[in-house]
Amino acid sequence: MARHDEGVITVGRSRAGTVAANTAGIIFGLFMLFPVYWVLNTAFKPEAEVKSFSPTFLPQSPTLDNFRSALGEELFIPAMINGLIITAMAVAAALVVGFLAALAIARFQFYGRKAIILIVLAVQLVPFLALLIPLFLMLQRAQLTDSLPGVALVYLVLLLPYTVWTLRGFISGIPRELDEAAMIDGCTRAQVFWKIILPLTGPGLVATSVYGFIQAWNEFIIINTLNSPENQNLMAWLLYNQTERGTAWGPLMAGAIITSIPVVIFFLLIQRNIATGLTAGAVKG
Missing domain, CATH: 1.20.5 (Single alpha-helices involved in coiled-coils or other helix-helix interfaces)
Incomplete structure (x- = not known):
């Protein structure tokens, strides 16, 4: 009992x-x-409701004027295009360079291999703002300031440590026996890479690209420091959405919603591979 x-x-x-x-x-x-x-x-609130001293939890007179105002701004569409170009360049370059570096670390034995792994981790510990001024001076000497490729190059540096470390885990999870079996069957190193390692690392590339896309798309401080308003992204545009009377809160919030749409679309397009990618590299390596 x-x-x-x-x-x-x-x-x-x-x-x-x-x-x-x-x-x-x-x-x-x-x-x-x-x-x-x-x-x-x-x-979705008109300007009078936004500036009212009595906040309302639902728009009394819903309107789309704020979205029209945001889309009608002179620099909004160019800022969106700039953001897409910079993000695409940075993520693509980070996946290519990071994947090759991770492949070398995971599959080959060479002098200084462990040191490289530690350096990759150490770079993550350094506040990126501490590197902003040296990076600006380097880009200035290379005449890449106030340009989209210059910002994309800086984003590449920002994304590489995470990309290398994450993809190393995915590649280490692929049994070496598959490589050896393929080479016994007559495959070259390049064919093993294209036919075995790359397809099996696909989910990892997808998961890594999600992080890279979000980081590059939402970044504000670097591009706001390096580029003029004509060469900035939507995050910087949100800062400059001001009037002589103060902040236009309605268009600002509408712009914030529009800014988040590309991330949502990108996530929906690859959501099937995200869960597989996030768990595939967590077993070994």
Whole structure:
């Protein structure tokens, strides 16, 4: 009888703990989602409601004028195009260079291999803002300041440590026996790379590209420092969305929503491969 009572008490405690954890999770989720909701709420409000002293949690007179105003800004479309170009260049270059570096570290034995791994990790520990001025001086000497390739090159440096370290885990998870079997069957090193390693690392490339895309697309400080308004992205455009009377909150929130759309679209296009990619490199390496 005592054991039965102890079991009931244990089950009751576990249920109470589950309810408490779920409640805390829901509260935390609502807390994190509220800013997103308020951005959506403000984006559809007319100017009078936005500036009202009595906040409303739903637009009384929903309007799309804020989106028209944001899209009608002179630098909005160029900023979006600049962001897409810079992000595409940085992510593509990071995947190519990072994949080859990760392949060398994971598959080949050479002098200084462990030191390179430690250096890759150490670079992640350095605040990137501390490198901003030296990078600016280097780009200035190379005449790449105030240019899209210059910013893409800096983003490449920013993304490479994470890319190399992550892809190294994916490649290390591919059994070396597959390489040896393919070479016994007559494949060259290049054919082993194209037919075995690259296809099996595909999910890892997808998962890594998601991180790179988000980092490059949402970056603000570097491009705002290096480039003029004509060569900046949407994040910098959000800063300059000011008027002589102050901040235009409605168009600003509408612009923030439009800015997040490319990330959402990119995520939806590759979502099937994300879960596989995030777990494939976590088993070995």
